[in-house]
Amino acid sequence: MSTYFISQLHDGQQWHSRCLLDVDASGLIERLHSQVDDSAIPGDAVPLQTLIPGLPNLHSHAFQRAMAGRAEQRASDGGSFWSWREQMYRIAHTITPEQMEIIATQLYLELRQSGYTRVCEFHYLHHDRDGQPYEPVTTMAEALIRASTNAGIELTLLPVLYSYSGFGQRPLTEEQRRFGMSTAEYLAYLETLEPLTASAGCQIGIALHSLRAVSTAQINEVLAHTPADWPVHIHISEQMQEVRDCQQSTGLRPVELLLEEVEVCERWCLVHATHLSNTELEALAQRSVTVALCPTTEANLGDGLFPMLDFINHGGRYGIGSDSQICRSASEELRWLEYGQRLIHQRRCLISSSERPSTGENLWLSASLDKQAVTAGHSGRLDVGQPATFVELQSRHASMIQTADQHLFDGLVFSADPAAIHSVTIAGQRQTRQQIERQLNAHRSLLEKAFQQGYIAGQ
Numbered sequence: 534m535s536t537y538f539i540s541q542l543h544d545g546q547q548w549h550s551r552c553l554l555d556v557d558a559s560g561l562i563e564r565l566h567s568q569v570d571d572s573a574i575p576g577d578a579v580p581l582q583t584l585i586p587g588l589p590n591l592h593s594h595a596f597q598r599a600m601a602g603r604a605e606q607r608a609s610d611g612g613s614f615w616s617w618r619e620q621m622y623r624i625a626h627t628i629t630p631e632q633m634e635i636i637a638t639q640l641y642l643e644l645r646q647s648g649y650t651r652v653c654e655f656h657y658l659h660h661d662r663d664g665q666p667y668e669p670v671t672t673m674a675e676a677l678i679r680a681s682t683n684a685g686i687e688l689t690l691l692p693v694l695y696s697y698s699g700f701g702q703r704p705l706t707e708e709q710r711r712f713g714m715s716t717a718e719y720l721a722y723l724e725t726l727e728p729l730t731a732s733a734g735c736q737i738g739i740a741l742h743s744l745r746a747v748s749t750a751q752i753n754e755v756l757a758h759t760p761a762d763w764p765v766h767i768h769i770s771e772q773m774q775e776v777r778d779c780q781q782s783t784g785l786r787p788v789e790l791l792l793e794e795v796e797v798c799e800r801w802c803l804v805h806a807t808h809l810s811n812t813e814l815e816a817l818a819q820r821s822v823t824v825a826l827c828p829t830t831e832a833n834l835g836d837g838l839f840p841m842l843d844f845i846n847h848g849g850r851y852g853i854g855s856d857s858q859i860c861r862s863a864s865e866e867l868r869w870l871e872y873g874q875r876l877i878h879q880r881r882c883l884i885s886s887s888e889r890p891s892t893g894e895n896l897w898l899s900a901s902l903d904k905q906a907v908t909a910g911h912s913g914r915l916d917v918g919q920p921a922t923f924v925e926l927q928s929r930h931a932s933m934i935q936t937a938d939q940h941l942f943d944g945l946v947f948s949a950d951p952a953a954i955h956s957v958t959i960a961g962q963r964q965t966r967q968q969i970e971r972q973l974n975a976h977r978s979l980l981e982k983a984f985q986q987g988y989i990a991g992q
């Protein structure tokens with residue numbers, strides 16, 4: 534058991550000060566008292582400064598960490614989502630399971646360092662480079678599980694069903710050969726993978742690549758054969774071309790089509806959902822669906838801006854994801870979520886409320902709370918019986934020094950140096966920023982070797 538004495542702590546609902554926190558051997562909070570007297574503090578209690586809940590990263594493709602910063606040169610079409618995708622496919626063609634583990638370990642350490650405590654990995658790079666299944670078929674997924682263990686971050690593994698190259702069930706292209714599975718192959722794959730995730734202490738869920746790549750009949754078949762409490766994630770309405778193609782093929786917009794043909798509820802996480810009509814937006818909010826916003830990736834790919842204020846006004850739920858890994862900072866992701874809205878509306882402090890007037894606090898807590906159904910594991914509450922999973926801020930760090938207590942989240946999200954995060958504890962396992970930095974440095978030679986092996990061929 535570990536005991537901590539904490540100057541101040543936000544439990545997901547409110548601030549407490551002078552807290553004594555006991556963590557049991559399984560990483561759960563056993564006792565949490567606030568306003569304790571000096572005489573009640575045990576001599577071996579570890580002193581911590583300011584604790585806040587950690588964040589789940591709702592959307593990640595780990596292998597894309599290898600191309601961050603390598604796709605910023607003008608392409609033959611001048612540069613679009615689709616020419617970026619060509620470059621991404623070139624990496625996807627060549628990466629091996631060994632390289633996947635190395636690159637994902639690097640990524641997951643970086644995510645942990647910035648305050649993410651769980652990653653939802655949207656995993657579609659299933660097969661060998663020639664498109665044949667690995668032996669065992671879960672080889673690539675196991676590399677991701679090992680990477681999460683190496684980094685000590687919690688993992689919700691979301692194996693992806695990917696069957697077609699476009700609306701109207703067009704066959705997969707040669708470039709998509711590593712992704713493809715039929716519904717039957719996918720269900721068999723989940724059955725093989727589920728015990729592996731359970732024994733590694735990870736969670737599992739369902740991912741459907743997009744309505745371009747999966748039919749609604751397939752979705753209903755997968756849902757009928759899998760547990761009713763597994764999270765379900767899908768890319769949707771990211772690009773206007775996707776919306777137009779869907780309308781041309783089915784007469785409906787992507788979210789309209791999904792809501793019309795599939796029972797969509799709280800365990801659904803819609804990734805991007807950038808281009809929504811008012812009716813779609815209201816329906817998603819009503820069904821307590823979570824939208825995973827990835828502001829730096831959406832900006833980097835030129836996707837567009839999500840109608841955030843309308844969605845919030847309808848009570849919509851949202852979280853954030855690092856997606857293409859162009860940015861691995863949770864604070865920066867949240868900051869750009871707000872800044873996108875400020876630039877559109879020419880006003881300030883928009884993603885805040887009368888209950889939570891601090892924009893930084895509102896952003897951070899909204900991205901953390903109510904994520905159990907879409908992650909199968911993130912609690913977001915610091916309370917007895919919950920996992921001891923939290924971020925420690927160094928409120929006396931130089932970049933935070935002028936920040937009054939009620940502005941701590943604002944300081945973190947809008948202004949602080951990354952080093953203001955002093956440590957990150959996940960299920961009772963505490964690592965300081967310096968320890969993670971040392972692990973990243975030790976990992977660097979493996980990373981350099983992986984790059985020398987040329988898995989970014991074609992760049």
Ligand SMILES: [Zn+2]
Pocket residue numbers: 592594655768804856
């Ligand atoms: Zn994605």
